[in-house]
Amino acid sequence: MTGISVIHYVLLSAALFSVGLFGALVKRNAISVLICIELMLNAVNINLVAFNRYVTPETFVGQLFSIFVITVAAAEVGVGLAIIIAIFRNRLSVNLDDFNWLKW
Amino acid sequence: MIEFAMHHAWLVPLLPAVAFVIIVFLTRPWPRLSSAVSIAFMLASFVTAALAAYGVFTDPHFKHHPLIYTVRWFGMQGLNIDVGIYLDPSSAMMIFMVSLVALLVQIYSTGYMKGDPGYSVFFSYLSLFAASMLGMVLSSNLLQMFVFWELVGLCSYLLIGFYSFKISAREAAKKAFITTRVADFGLLLGILAVQIIFGTLNFDELTQMAPNFENYTTAGMMTLIAVLLFIGPVGKSGQFPLHVWLPDAMEGPTPVSALIHAATMVVAGVYLVGRNMFLFAEVESALYLVAVTGAFTAFFAATIAVTQREIKRILAYSTVSQLGYMMLALGVGSLTASFFHLWTHAFFKALMFLAAGSVLHALHHKADVWEMGGLIKKMPITGWTFVIGGLAIAGIPPFAGFWSKDEILLAAYQSGHYFLFLLASITAFLTAFYMWRMIFLAFFGEEKPENHPHESPANMTVPLVVLAVLAAVGGLIGTPSTPLWQQWIYYGHPHHIEPNVIIMLSSIALAAAGIGLAYLLYVRDKEKTNAKDLARRFQPVYKLLYNKYYIDEMYQWFTRVVVDGSARITYLFDIYVVDGIVNGSAAITKGLGSVMRYFQTGKVQTYALVFYMAVLVITVVLAFTDASSSVLVMGGAE
Amino acid sequence: MENIFVNISGSIRELIGVLGLPPLFNEAVMITVKVTGILLFIVLNALWLVYMERKVAGYIQCRYGPNRVGPKGLLQTAADISKLISKEIIIPSGADKILFLLAPVLIFTPPLMVFMVVPFGQNMAAVDLNIGVFYFLAVASLSTVIFWIAGWASNNKYSLLGGMRVVAQMISYELPMVLAVLGVVMITGTLNMSDIVRAQENLWFIFAQPVAFLIYFIAGVAECNRVPFDLTEGESEIVAGPFTEYSGMGFALFFLAEYTNVMLVSFMAATLFLGGWLAPFGLTIIPGWAWMLIKVYIMIFLFMWLRWTYPRVRVDQLMGFGWKVLVPLSLANIFITGVAIKVLDKMGW
Amino acid sequence: MANALGTVSFWILSAVIIFSALMVVISRNIVHSILWLVVTFLGTAGIYLMLDALFLAAVQVLVYAGAVCIMVVFGVMLTRRGNIRHSNLFNSRLIIAAPLVGLILSAAAYLTAASTDNVPLSDGKVPADTVGSIGQWLLSSYVIPFETAAILLLVALIGAVFLAREVKTDDRH
Amino acid sequence: MLRTEEFTLNMGPQHPATHGVLRLILHLDGETIVKVEPVVGYLHRGIEKLAEARTYTQVIPYTDRLDYLAAMLNNLGYVQAVEKLMGIEIPERAEYIRIIVSEMSRIASHCIAVGTYALDLGGFTGFMYPFREREKLMDMFEMISGSRMTHSYMRIGGVAADLPEEFYPAIKKFLKEFPSCVDEYDGLITGNEIFQARTKGVGVLSQEKAVQYSISGPTLRGSGVNYDLRKARPYGIYDRFDFEVPVGEKGDCFDRYYCRIQEMRQSHRIIEQALEQLEELPGGPVMAKVPKVLKPPKGEVYHEIEGAKGILGYYVVSDGTTKPYRVHIRRPSFINLDLLDEMCRGWKIADVVAILGSIDIVLGEVDC
């Protein structure tokens, strides 16, 4: 076994992303979908940081991107939860399958 | 100082506008402060205007070369709109007159509006009104003029409807606004036509182009433009048949009426026609239309005024009538006479309105002249200034009205339109009659015991006195022996009309006759039996006149029958044809949609699923088929 | 005296070095030794603090406090703990068993993790982390989750209410705390705790940043859920908040964790504002770590004094105070600090 | 030796991350999901530490584990209804989604493995003062995104407050 | 707009803040109170019924157990009611002793009210200091009657025994120290900004509502109604003393609390004056001449006094035998509790505790 290289991290990221994607596609609870999207964002962050470390260690572009991603994720969770709560107040449900008013 | 004022003439409208802003945003809670701000700014504006006017009138250079400052407002391909000032003798005269009257009205208002809950607001409106009018006067192009024109309309709406708790005030404000809006539509069309045909709206450029209009368009088109442009003034200046709003406009506070009727709103139309004289002058027919409209309006309004009972209403119809005079003068091609009358009329009409306001103030808004009487003893300043105004409007020399009216009659006579001249002469007689009928009824005769009039405070009488002086001597700048006016304000070349002694004398005679008749009917005859008898004898005529020829009722009928009827027909068309098409296409879409909607579940996750399927497919296709794109996916350089 | 602990650790290192094992192993052993030492220190201290709290309470309330078990009641806490250990752990029906049992264990983790970077004295931090202060704030924020787990897993309405209160309160007061600490960080320009202590050689930051200290202290009290911010366990309202259903050892662990948290906040206050191991008035005869302890104990006493003096605030007052007073105040403090730094910099200080 | 340690910790952390992420998805109780999510985040922070991103690791813990999860917990509590033990179930798309995700993962894995040689690796050293460097970067080259992010957070804050605000129908007094 | 689910919380019967076994069913919206349902009766002992099977004298120890925090006042009300029924004049010395002990009792009760109120709001030390003073009072009660809480000291026709000699130095010491102690409560509890923030403006009880619901005692006076039976309808010899009736302004929790603090000072004044006048009296009997077996004439009587919690009334019906036909007690705590729901609505859980504490109920009295 040769040490750990960037490929390992990318594979880890891919796996995490897949799990998150899977969750986002198949969970019923809206909040659950939201946290699965967080998983996906985390996978992206791992990728960014890994490439930053192995490709351009002297600069911090990847890390900076990650910081921005984290920022956006925080904002997204805040607003997303607010929307879910608002919907819940009206419909008394967080089941995404009940939210089908997006058609006609 | 004078130089400064001339080159910074934009300050004249700007100062009242600033006052408006200050009052609205800062000083509204403190009424006295608001009025002080308003008057201070107005005074500054007046001083600037006076200095600028002085500068213009002392330098002959400006006779033919107006002072123009413009900046580009916005520009694009084929449409360049400037904004700027256009200072020539006409506009200089106007800014001087408007700012002076506005200033006096504001000073007057401090007394008249005292204690009103909307005191500050009123002054802010007055400031804005003056600013709009001054801006309009100084406009360097038609569009700018139109903008201020509309602002003037807005302000008049606000001020007429100032007592918005009164239904009649609200109705009057709406009427004024809608009527003038109707007319403004014509004006806007005219402006558009000018822009399309000449490609510019600037007066200086248009002045160059208009004489050679054949290069751009046909004579018929020119006529159309002129007529369209004229529609605006017809509305704004209360010409027949759009005069209906003007008498109702006295629903606003009296200082507003004075401002509207004397200096600002209504003369805007006259000014607009005068300003665009270069267009009208090119088409005879348009000029004739103006003349006929003016003459008819003058006569028509005068006849109505004979029978009216409310003091402000009589004055309002007299305004309509006098405006008709001005239009007539323009129509017969005499800008000089028209503007001269505008000038004198501003003073005596403002004077009379303010005096009427003073009377109403004293009588607690009892407006019927028949219920007044002998007021001159209790209110000497108001009474005598009113008498001066009456003499001026009736055309008794040497008061201002005589000279300007004489000028108009002369111009009409010389233009060869004798019928119009006749109409104008009769109007002069009627004017003298109904004016003095009012004066005799209100100020002379027996005092009515139920009235307890008192003289108004100084801040109301001082403007009256100032205006009375101006009404008395304001015409002396344009007498045949001192033709200062004629040297400065003219269209084309300096106007020089030989004084016609016959016309002069006949006009004096007519005026004297009118006054005399009024004296006979209303002073000598204590019981006024003759007047009543006359009214009874010519009952149909009297009723017709008293009801203002039923014009309002005709409009009502027109609206109800013609407009509503045509609307009904259009409605049917809309329902069956237009809606048919619309609904038909909707039905087709709906039918399609009912099939297609099964693809849209409304569930986000399903969409995401499909989305990722596509991602997968694209990735696989890109990565495994095309060598060049696989680089894209796999990254890095080969 | 000053370097006694450093010397001890050095000699241990030498001792292992003799064995000739790989350096990594040596490092591992050293870390284990340090961690064990710190753990022992903390747990024993927490026990002592429980006793101290009760003594302080007693003296403030015209009584003696514990005085039966052992001399002057010194063994009271030990007795209590042994009693609690011997008690049955009751798991309420409907509780989330695993989480219910996990929460008291986990509650110790964040403070202990933070203690790894606290400089107990000169060169006496187990790990001298580059971003020490930030690490403290980050890890400390984890305990919120654990409190909430305890509240939620109990399946009790009071517990849940308490859990929600903990979360709301700690989140709200974390923000002013971070911002208050930021004032210090701005002055020093480092997040390393040892460096921050060294930067206070001339002037303790309590004098340079009095407002920040005050905010930090108030936020610290709230973070530890102590009076007047002890809403989470306000016994007159929601019985004992998240701990209502805990009995026996579970309760004891929460109890000790509270004191660990108090100690942690006090240590941080001493480090950030009170000059850490630096001796005041040149009293270097007392070793640095002792000074540190003295300062920490002053802070802890302050905590106790407050607790036995003040009533409790209401939950909306608490949140309002946090968001409407402390946050703007700390922002203003940052702003003023920034301006002051720039100005002093320009003046050549 | 250090290399071996790194390898071992990488595998451990990866196992923790993937396992806890799977637990996030599989748990039938939404609260458990969130707690597993915390574990995932902490594992990710560990990965950052291995990648010499000390600051980012702390940010990850502070923001994700400390704040985001708490927020989600609040969301769960505010939308609680019925039995929380079965609050996080699968829906009917499982049959399609599972193979799809599998395919995506294998495609990604294949492509990653296939493009191993294409990554331009660098032997540079990570600067010692990570926090300082990040600060420098944020306030020089990236000051506009930085400020934009600040505005984004503000907007999100206001938006969230507005959306989640309860419409009060009656007043207290 | 649908609202979030209502949350029902059972506060009590075993809860630290309910002052005994009171159960409050709280209907919550988040932490905000929608409705409070007090459930009483956990401490019901049937004292009124028990009284029917006892002789007139034997009822006295049961009255102790109504408001066990101010037992002397309960005794006083009952014995005065029976005396009124029988038309007994009691010796002046006994009157003075009664005043002294009942005002002491009032202070003792208010000490508890103030202390537990501090405790309810989380200030534990504020709980201990008033207890210190109460302890001294109870020592004195022990000297007088032999019991610390349930004294049974008063008798129909007087009191059980004259004051003992050792009582005088003790009460003088207490009177000297007490004002500074009240100052201490003021400093520790009243003046505390957190305490004020918790109580001011909370649970406002309007003057009209208070009168309508027949609220009494400091709870009523906190709402600004100046009604104290000792002033309004003096019983016993209360008209001989100079004291004021403290009155609140807004009717919030703070005013109710602060009324109690001020009442303690006024009671202190009354005791001082009573003691002074008592010492000038010659010695004499403390019991009127009453027969050994009491047989009041047929009839009924209602007598009310100003208790520590409010107006305490006794309604006694006699059928001419040795045992009362019916005894009914108007318990101020029970009546004051009526408005709890209304005062709590819209406030938070923590405020329920504050409001309940400010009403100062004793469950022994509520449930009777």
Added chain:
Amino acid sequence: MFGSGLLKGLAITWKEMLTPKVTIQYPDEIYSLPDRFHGRFKLDKDACISCGMCVRACPNNVIKMETETVARKKRLLKYVMDIKYCLFCGFCVESCPKNALGYEKDFELAQYKLDKVPLVLVDEEPLPPEEKERLEAEAAQKIAAAKAKKEASGGKDKGGE
């Protein structure tokens, strides 16, 4: 000023912390009880005349008294107070015409066993029948002797009982 109240509170608690404590260390130190203290009851058996006033005065029927009449004289057999129902109102003590019933300064009445709770003040066996008979006889003799004496003195001493 905001905060002054908070500081004052701190000052008060600080002062109190330094004040010497007066707590009595209960089992070690003895609390001096006043004379009137209502503690354990004591009965002067010799003074008691078994009149039953105390039994009647008790509101709660705490006192159980058994007597036997021997030779027209009441003799106290059992005097048991079911102390768990006692209100300590003191009516029994007050009602005692002979001041035979009184208090002790002992308040530690707690017991480990329930059957130990009742306070047994007098517990004597009834006299055996022969002893009783003997006493009766003795009394009868005495009476007879007295009668004889009376008759001898000629009914002078009438009130002698």
